[in-house]
Amino acid sequence: MFIATLLTNPETPKLDRVTVESLRNAWGGGDAAWLDPGVAAEFPVETMPANRWEVWQGLQALGVDLVVQPAEGRKKRLLIADMDSTMIQQECIDELADEAGVGPYVAGITARAMNGELDFEAALHERVALLAGLDESVIARVIRDRITLMPGGRALVATMRANGAYAALVSGGFTAFTKAIAEVLGFDENRANLLLIEDGKLGGKVAEPILGRAAKVQALEEISARLGISVADAIAVGDGANDLGMLGRAGAGVALHAKPSVQAECDIRVNHGDLTALLYLQGYGRDAFCE
Numbered sequence: 001m002f003i004a005t006l007l008t009n010p011e012t013p014k015l016d017r018v019t020v021e022s023l024r025n026a027w028g029g030g031d032a033a034w035l036d037p038g039v040a041a042e043f044p045v046e047t048m049p050a051n052r053w054e055v056w057q058g059l060q061a062l063g064v065d066l067v068v069q070p071a072e073g074r075k076k077r078l079l080i081a082d083m084d085s086t087m088i089q090q091e092c093i094d095e096l097a098d099e100a101g102v103g104p105y106v107a108g109i110t111a112r113a114m115n116g117e118l119d120f121e122a123a124l125h126e127r128v129a130l131l132a133g134l135d136e137s138v139i140a141r142v143i144r145d146r147i148t149l150m151p152g153g154r155a156l157v158a159t160m161r162a163n164g165a166y167a168a169l170v171s172g173g174f175t176a177f178t179k180a181i182a183e184v185l186g187f188d189e190n191r192a193n194l195l196l197i198e199d200g201k202l203g204g205k206v207a208e209p210i211l212g213r214a215a216k217v218q219a220l221e222e223i224s225a226r227l228g229i230s231v232a233d234a235i236a237v238g239d240g241a242n243d244l245g246m247l248g249r250a251g252a253g254v255a256l257h258a259k260p261s262v263q264a265e266c267d268i269r270v271n272h273g274d275l276t277a278l279l280y281l282q283g284y285g286r287d288a289f290c291e
Helices: 017-027 052-060 092-099 103-114 120-129 137-145 153-162 175-185 213-227 241-249 277-281
Strands: 002-007 033-036 040-045 065-070 078-081 166-174 189-193 195-198 201-206 234-238 252-256 268-270
Touching: 002 017, 002 277, 017 040, 040 277, 052 065, 065 268, 065 277, 078 153, 078 213, 092 103, 092 120, 092 137, 092 166, 103 120, 103 241, 120 201, 137 175, 153 166, 153 175, 153 277, 166 175, 166 213, 175 189, 189 213, 213 234, 213 241, 234 241, 234 277, 241 252, 252 277, 268 277
Parallel strands: 078 166, 078 234, 166 189, 234 252, 252 268
Antiparallel strands: 002 040, 002 065, 033 040, 195 201
């Protein structure tokens, strides 16, 4: 048995009953249930529809996301999340680079690295080197003035934790940022790279080993083993090429507003919904959300 979930941006509810019922009828699905009127609905289907990607593409033009996944085991016991452009709306290194006067150049490298066009570790070393000399206090200022949370993040973490799940923030960014974001959003733990500081200034280097694609998979496997659960019991979310390993290894890997190359390799793609989409995909209704 499979569950088909349709959802859209909660800020602009546009999912209507005609769309849901038309697809349910076309696929011979069971009764539809509304998880949030105008925002998310689901219905069961006995087999994976052969034309799901064709239907997905048509719904994208309407601002609606579609996910079809196995019904069994979709409520997860571990959330493992990327940070930059996933739990927050910015790339932290780009914001630091802007303070250093090299914002556009670094942002270009970041975009290419996240789309899988550049080696992640080499691109990180190149970008961090350009930050050398920045005062350490810039980090706190960037967090305060430039960083904004991705909508739905608080509800996602709080709801999953209230239902017994563990939440880990695992980033190819920097610990100075993950620590702050993890505290704000209520994550149980966070992992990232360490920016090296020399005499109160950024030294232009990052501690080895680099936390990249392989380290994110390692974190997923280590945390799952520690909790005594399978990686199938985890839901992972990210947007960049360095997230692909964990997205493919987790029981549910969600490409959230992801780069084209990342979407192409993921079965679960959310382009219109916010982070609460991960709750709807697990079957949580809006009345079950925690803040």
